[in-house]
Amino acid sequence: MELMSIDKIFHIMKKDSKAIFKNPAVVITIIAIIILPSLYALLNIDACWDPYGNTDNLDFAVVNNDQNATYNNASYNFGDKVIDKLEDNDDFAWDFVDEDDARDGVENGTYYAAIIIPENFSSNLLSINDQNPKQAQLTYLINEKTNPVASRMSNNAVNQIQSKINDEVIQTVNGVAFNQLSVMGQTTPQSSLSQLSYMNSSGVDNYFYSPTEVTKEKINPVDNYGSEVSPFYIVLSIWVGCVISVALIKARYLGESLYKPLELYFGRMGLFLVIGLLQSTVTLIGAFWLGIEVSDPGLFIGCVYLITIAFMVLIYSLLSLFGNGGKALAIIMLVLQISTTNGIYPVYVMNDFFQALNPYLPMTYAIGLLRNALLGVYWPTFFTGVYAMIAMIIATLLVTIIIKEKFDNVANKFEQALKDSGLF
Known part of the structure; x- marks a missing residue:
């Protein structure tokens, strides 16, 4: 594995930022990419606010x-x-x-x-x-x-x-x-x-x-249904935002022959991370504007950004390694996680396959982490979520660093074959 040049990585990041502001069409597209995921979360939360x-x-x-x-x-x-x-x-x-x-x-x-x-x-x-x-x-x-x-x-x-x-x-x-x-x-x-x-x-x-009377005692009471489902929809919107980003922005770089594969990987990652964090910032502003219940605002903001970094690193790495195949994998994971991660319905009412899959999906831990930050902290489960996000970032980076250079030629040939078909 060849050594990377930090200067070249930052050079790619600088050129990306200049390329955005030179072209009004690019600016408009980037703004749309930043805003769309927040609308997905906020509109769903507002619709669920108090249906009854x-x-x-x-x-x-x-x-x-x-x-x-x-x-x-x-x-x-x-x-x-x-x-x-x-x-x-x-x-x-x-x-x-x-x-x-x-x-x-x-x-x-x-x-x-x-x-x-x-x-x-x-x-x-x-x-x-x-x-x-x-x-x-x-x-x-x-x-x-x-x-x-x-x-x-x-x-x-x-x-x-x-x-x-x-x-x-x-x-x-x-x-x-x-x-x-x-x-x-x-x-x-x-x-x-x-x-x-x-x-x-x-x-x-x-x-x-009524010979018997039930006294209801609430632990971590929540005043409205919108706040109850907000961890699910916010996490889902973060994943959707990452998928939209990789679907519309190329991981490849013009003049990439001048750079090593890992320089390209880390250089272009900066653009994706900035877009992901801006997406999450818009979602956070909207969440506070809607008035969802927030147990600890600082924890909430920190957790949203941590989840965003973890998801973007994972999904961008899939794109960098597998091209269009990586996009497909991210969408497949999205479909599986909508009903399997204990977001709306308890996972134990699902069939055995989904119950077995639940502990291995990123959104399972992200939703649990946000529930703690929003609706009341229980520190053991909170730190489980934090450790899961950090472990996912480290594991993704390590795997990518190890296989990126070896896998790049295979991925390039696969991408070229898709282009030659005239369909992709």
């Missing part, structure tokens, strides 16, 4: 066919109660229609979903005193081909409506039940009545409504 908080534009049909029912000498219509509550509810764009319009609307996409309250709804809800109590049924219509996320959101709406109905029924039935208990209590011994007198009626009511 913006459901008021989702059209949801409600049909009330319920008939009055009598319970304890009083008339009830729980269907009307549901309608009254939904009229004051802004969670969805409720549309109160008849059953035919609701079914047609869900079928043709006018409504994302519909709820139909049947005629026997109240009578079944109040059948608690019958020998065979009946469970009330709601008909929930959903056209799942309309939109996969909207169908999940409408599921939440149905759960809310069911909860509101249960509250109404429990209040009604409990009132009657406790009246019956008080009548029974008149025949109980005095000692039993004295014990009942110490019972808090509201407490008893709460007990029968």
Whole structure:
């Protein structure tokens, strides 16, 4: 392996910087390369910011066919109660229609979903005193081909409506039940009545409504979904930015016969690293502007730059070593990492192949590193991510230094063969 000249490496970097500013078309292209990856991250984060908080534009049909029912000498219509509550509810764009319009609307996409309250709804809800109590049924219509996320959101709406109905029924039935208990209590011994007198009626009511209560304790609480997914989208945008860079900028250098392969490699690397760091700077500015949660701004900025350097060194080295084949490898790795690196879905819900692949992919450690910097630091996993990025940089440089000169002739012949085909 021949010794490199540091002067020649810096000479290449200087010529690259001059070449950019001499040509307005190059300046415009470089600016586009710098901005595009940040848009990918920021637009996705903004779109995911609070999807369940913006459901008021989702059209949801409600049909009330319920008939009055009598319970304890009083008339009830729980269907009307549901309608009254939904009229004051802004969670969805409720549309109160008849059953035919609701079914047609869900079928043709006018409504994302519909709820139909049947005629026997109240009578079944109040059948608690019958020998065979009946469970009330709601008909929930959903056209799942309309939109996969909207169908999940409408599921939440149905759960809310069911909860509101249960509250109404429990209040009604409990009132009657406790009246019956008080009548029974008149025949109980005095000692039993004295014990009942110490019972808090509201407490008893709460007990029968919900005998158990769950206290939710959040570790590293996050206020919005956009901040939760931001580590994934920021890391993904860094990788995409590196791929865009190597796709549009050549690793080869005019007059490269004057330089050794490693001089060319390190000389042109400077341009790619500067572009990658500028891409990340734009993404960081956008992330702070969006207001994503940042546990430690200093760590966040440092981690983004470290990840950028690690990814760019790896992807640029693939390009330098393999030419168009390196670009293809970077894209294949991108496709594999989108669903395999624990970014959105837990890796353990994936099949065995993806679970086995997960520990060997760069984005696995980059996403974990950013999660710590953004949403709360747990130092052992934080340093695991840092060490993984540093190890990737060192390993990539070492492998490239070892095989670059030997592999260059093979890579050049492969590139020439592609050019000669007239397709690449």
